[in-house]
Amino acid sequence: MSTEPDIHPIAKHDSAAERPLSQQLWWIVVSPSLWAVHFMVCYLTAAIWCEKAGVQADPFALHFAITVYTVVVLPVMAWVAWSSHREFRRSEPPVPYDFDDPADRTHFLGFTAFLLSLLSLVATLFTVLVFVFVRSCH
Amino acid sequence: MNDARESDLERSQARRLLKAWETPRGWRYWSAVNNSEVGLWYTLTAFAFFLFGGVLALVMRIQLAVPENDWLTHDQYNQIFTMHGSVMMFLFAVPILEAISIMLLPEMLGARDLPFPRLSAYGYWCFLIGGVFVCGSLFFDAAPRGGWFMYPPMTTQYQDGIGVDVWLLGLSFIEIASIAAAVELIVGVLKCRPPGMRLNLIPLYAWYILVVAVMILFAFPPLIAGDVLMELERAMDWPFFDVSRGGDPMLWQHLFWIFGHPEVYIVFLPSIALVAMMVPTFARTPMAGYGWIVLAAVGTGFLSFGLWVHHMFTTGIPGISIGIFSAASEAVAIPTGVQIFCFIATLLIGRVKRAVCLQFVLAGLATFIIGGLTGVMVAIAPFDYQAHDTYFIVGHLHYVLVGGTIFPIVAGFYYYYPFVTGKRLSERLGNLAFWLMLIGFNVAFFPMHLSGLIGMPRRVATYPSGMGLEIPNIISSIGAFVLGLGFVVLLWDVFRPKSKQPLVRRNVWDAGTLEWSGEVPDQPWGIRSIPIIQSRYPLWEQKNLLEGIDRGKFYLPDAEEGRRETLVTSAVDAELVHCLRVPGPSFLPFWAAVFTGGVFIFSTYHWWTAAGVCAVMSFCTIVTWLWTGTAEIPEKPTKSVGMGQSLPLYVSGPSAVGWWAMFITMLGDMTAFMSLVFGYFFYWTVHEEFPPAEWDGAEVYGPGTLWPMVGVALGIMAWCAVILARKSNRSDRSIAFYGAAIIGIVCSLLSALALFYGPYQNGMDPTQHVYTSSTAVLLLWTILHLVLGGVMLAYCIARRIAGRMDRQHDADLANVTLAWHFIALTTVITGATVALFPWVA
Ligand code: HEM
Ligand SMILES: [Cu+2]
Secondary structure (H helix, E strand, C coil): CCCCCCCCCCCCCCCHHHCCHHHCHHHHHHHHHHHHHHHHHHHHHHHHHHHHCCCCCCCHHHHHHHHHHHHHHHHHHHHHHHHHHHHHHCCCCCCCCCCCCHHHHHHHHHHHHHHHHHHHHHHHHHHHHHHHHCCCCC | CHHHHHHHHHHHHHHHHHHHHCCCCHHHHHHCCCHHHHHHHHHHHHHHHHHHHHHHHHHHHHHHCCCCCCCCCHHHHHHHHHHHHHHHHHHHHHHHHHHHHHHHHHHHCCCCCCCCHHHHHHHHHHHHHHHHHHHHHHHHCCCCCCCCCCCCCHHHHCCCCCHHHHHHHHHHHHHHHHHHHHHHHHHHHHHCCCCCCCHHHCCHHHHHHHHHHHHHHHHHHHHHHHHHHHHHHHHHCCCCCCHHHCCCCHHHHHHHHHHHHHHHHHHHHHHHHHHHHHHHHHHCCCCCCHHHHHHHHHHHHHHHHHCHHHHCHHHCCCHHHHHHHHHHHHHCHHHHHHHHHHHHHHHHHCCCCCCHHHHHHHHHHHHHHHHHHHHHHHHCHHHHHHHCCEHHHHHHHHHHHHHHHHHHHHHHHHHHHHHHHCCCCCHHHHHHHHHHHHHHHHHHHHHHHHHHHHCCECCCCCCCCCCCCHHHHHHHHHHHHHHHHHHHHHHHHHHCCCCCCCCCCCCCCCCCCHHHHCCCCCCCCCCCCECCCCCCCHHHHCCCHHHHHHCCCCECCCCCCCCCEEEEECCCCCCEEEEEECCCCCCHHHHHHHHHHHHHHHHHCCCHHHHHHHHHHHHHHHHHHHHHHCCCCCCCCEEEEECCEEEECCCCHHHCHHHHHHHHHHHHHHHHHHHHHHHHHHHHHHCCCCCCCEECCEECCCCCCHHHHHHHHHHHHHHHHHHHHHHHHHCCCHHHHHHHHHHHHHHHHHHHHHHHHHHHHHCCCCCCCHHHHHHHHHHHHHHHHHHHHHHHHHHHHHHHHCCCCCCCCCHHHHHHHHHHHHHHHHHHHHHHHHHHHHHHC
């Protein structure tokens, strides 16, 4: 019996520059970052509006601003989710030990980015719903 | 014949490797910087602080055992609960996770050490000195009293004595050490993996630690900014929180909780990371839903930053804001739930083996879930108005913290004890400790929910009889002692002499991850040779891996030049990029920590001369350390690292670990700065008129427009000069390099001067109003950065003169340029805020 370790040569991968977007590490944090930006901007807008515009003011301007933010952010998240979904759908179904082959790296990133986009979408909708249900500063 | 030669070679390789990684002996032992030693000291120290905090908790429980007790005075009780909370959060929960990671992470990644061992050592000594200082204050009746969140104005106006300063300065000092560890861990996970360990093969522990380290980087700086503001108010009377001069204590609450809520996850995720290593081992099957767990870790990391205001529901925040934060509080339950389901699924799929470790894991999960449920209750705003500041909260928070951190960490002690010492802890004693702790914990903390609902406020030294509070309190106190007894059993088991006990076999638990590849007893080299990884559980799935490692078949089996070396790989695919020489034992980090500690400690007592002397000494020590220990030009450009591969010994720019460390540090620095900017705008929102034309009958002067703008222009010129210097050095035009660097220094100093001169000649008085003080703090911050930027340039000039930097070997200059991008940005933002914004406002 041989005691030589059993290793396949590592396939050389193309360098970072040549890789599509969806195969880089930062791709997975795009959607959560958008959630964070949206969240912060909504919070700041609401805080400034409540302090400066006062309690009696008509919330139209506030709601308009929130709508604009949301219309900008949601499609991007949806696009990230969609293109990541395409990325991981190309391989075997991921359960239960999803993507534990070295060659599955891209599918793994796609899968994680997809899940994170869904989570961010849900969290963003939560934020927006607050403005739908809570209509006053106090 | 051939075989004999081969084994001869192996033996001499091993000898050289051992020599390079040898642990220093005798009193020099304390100069060790290797992750195994530093990690061990760190863990033991953090654990000692835990015991100290635990004793304080028992003291509180004695006091509260019976109503109307006067064993402790109110003042003593205030000091004790403040210290209990602060010690547990700052000196135990965060440091222990960093400690464990420093110890384990390199072994999990098959790295010989973390990329900056001396930085870890420095962080450790800072932690020890700062921690002893903060704890010691209790024995001189000088401890802080404001609760672990130190709300002003209580802590700025109604407390004499130095308690608050001890807290602010002592803990800021430790927070800096935490950030240092975070830098180390981020770079470690991204750049120091073994070849082939692509992103989808990283041990889950490393994913969690990556997330947590990034969270530390964004959570701690706001707190440091808050500390700076409060200390400036206390020491120099700059009115940030003083309402009579326009200040607002709410800013502290914001900054504290922007830190404080992520903090809960910062202490929880690493413990879950330990669980993620133990569950597959005891279930004897790979973790199910790896991608889902990564989702959970990253998702929790993000969402946890959207929760801070839920600690401030009762402070009159607008309804909409409360709503936003309630929504995020509910959303974070999703990822938390996902990872717990994955753990349970893995246990169900696998064939579970019984062990004390696993019992602790399960108890931790169950306890945490109960705490999570009461957490959802308090996240619902109306309920919070009821429960706020009662013992209900104390009950909730301990279910989360003890279930989420303490039980998993104890499980980790049982699991990794053989890894560290080569001996096992006793299962019998473990069982005893387990039941004592589990029962004791529930008996102690469950009744607190009831006493809270009856109406017992937290943070009171005593309570009246006849309200039905006697029974839950005496039960709580008894439970606390049973819990304490459990820890005594654990402690005995950890420290009892075990010289007669045999060593365990290699990989006692039959785990699949790389940290168990070590021999028993362990060798200081970390790993005999660094393997190629092709699986998540290499010890289970890669054939003949251990033989290959032991016989030096893989990378870096030798230390021909007698230097400590480890591999640096690319972030996504872990392809080889660089052979990193890591520094060996040295007392420099120790002295640097002593002197830095001196600065903070003497400042507490306002002994400015002593603090100044320490500042100079610590500056000199750190420069010596950088000068002798970093960016060293190797004797040859490349080196053969085994398996027919040759790697560069020197890299600069983004492929160098130092560049990443600088980038990450500057991100943290920027976060602290942005917190100060946030403060400025916060004051703008709460004031009708900001900047005010006059205050209290006196006119209010700002910094003017002209001089800050001159400062910005000079700052930008300095930045351009830096870029030019870098270019000239690259093309080896020395005159141009020196010229540009000197212009850079001059411009940065002039810029600092202009930023100072504006407010000075306008007669701006930082103590007058929050407008002037928040302007002054932004200017002060920027001035310090500009001066530091000048010093960095001077360092580069000296390096080049000394022949330690040249056109190819320009890592120092690359890092300084990177820092300058941030310094320039800081200057521009400050200028725009203090000089231009008042025109718009
Ligand atoms: C070992 C068993 C423990 C016991 C018996 C215990 C007991 C207590 C008690 C009675 C209080 C309430 C003080 C008051 O409001 O009057 C308290 C507060 C607190 N505890 Fe613990 N504790 C224990 C462990 C821990 C751990 C492990 C942590 C964190 C990792 C922790 C963190 C805190 C914090 C943050 C507070 C709030 C302090 C404040 O109000 O400023 N405790 N603890
Ligand atoms: Cu919270």
